[in-house]
Amino acid sequence: MKKTTLISDIMHIYKRIEDIVEPFADVCVTIGNFDGVHLGHQMLFAEVAHKAYSRKGASLAITFEPHPLRILRPGGIKLISSCEQKIELIQMAGIDALLIIPFNLDFAATSAEHFVDDILLGRIGMKELVVGYDYAFGKGRSGNIAFLQEQGRVKGFPVTVVEAYYLDGVLVSSTKIRQLVSDGRVEEARILLGRPYQIRGEVQVGKQRGGKEVGFPTANLQVDPEDLVPRHGVYVSQVICEGKCYGGVLNIGHNPTFGGQALVAETHIFNFDQDIYGKPIKINLLKFLRGEQKFASVAELASQIGRDVICAKTMLAEQQKELMVSCSEHIPS
DSSP states (O other): OOOBOOOOSSOEEESSGGGOOSOBSSEEEEEOOOTTOOHHHHHHHHHHHHHHHHTTOEEEEEEEESOHHHHHSTTSOOOSSOHHHHHHHHHHTTOSEEEEEEOOHHHHTOOHHHIIIIIIIIISOEEEEEEETTOOBSGGGOBOHHHHHHHHHHHTOOEEEEOOOEETTEEOOHHHHHHHHHTTOHHHHHHHHTSOEEEEEEOBOOOOHIIIIISOOOEEEEOOTTSOOOOSEEEEEEEEETTEEEEEEEEEEOOGGGTOOSOEEEEEETTOOOOOTTOEEEEEEEEEEEEOOOOSSHHHHHHHHHHHHHHHHHHHHHTHHHHHHHHHTTSOO
16 A cells, blocks of 8 residues: 655645545654643654654644534633644644544544544554543543553554653643633743743724724734633733734723723734734733723823833833744744
């Protein structure tokens, strides 16, 4: 049987199992949801890439879309990263190929044995497997570490288990990062992620009060309450727009001074005067400054935003070299 080889600087992306029409020549595999692609996930990717390099083969990551818990427990999970961002981050980790398996209730009923025999070995041609210490898959999560190790022993593929990763005594996990972001502790989340927590979207036409009434024009993004929403309030931020990086202050909330109802993210971008309605932007949340509050007048609000801007510019100046990396990683070269 002909074998597929992967020789490219660009990560190959397969969006269905059926898109892999023949087994890979020599491939090492890792499997996971990889929400956030945090430092623990990056250790998995480094290990599978090393295994592949050692045997002159390729590395393949397998993930699922949507996140299985979105199907099995609707409303039960807030995601750190979109599928688009996850793809970008996995490619940055140096993985050769990514298989994104559409997850639904039918797939959830797949047995662990079927997944190993028909997908990992039959369809993909897996030679080695790398998994995290707590990973399990298949119906009833029967495909746990013990199962995989026994399958590897019987069917001839090595299984490497990457242990839990602690940073200053804190377990690096998606659950912990979600908690930190929800609490507004984005500086701590940044440490566990290895980069700032980021939100994305297309700039919406808002009430246009920021510039006309307050004196601080903003780029507005609609926020889905079903997504991971940081603590409402004001943050020092970086804004990535059309290949350039700018400083800014971001407010997430309901705009109580104006009696707002919708949940929005409004960003005042420093030294910026372009029309970007309908254009995509990425916003890195760097530091929580204060909670959202209702002011007695527009003048009071404007005065407070002025103080927020001074604080943000001071922090951005103090950490200029370090923060430059946060932007450059997301700007095409």
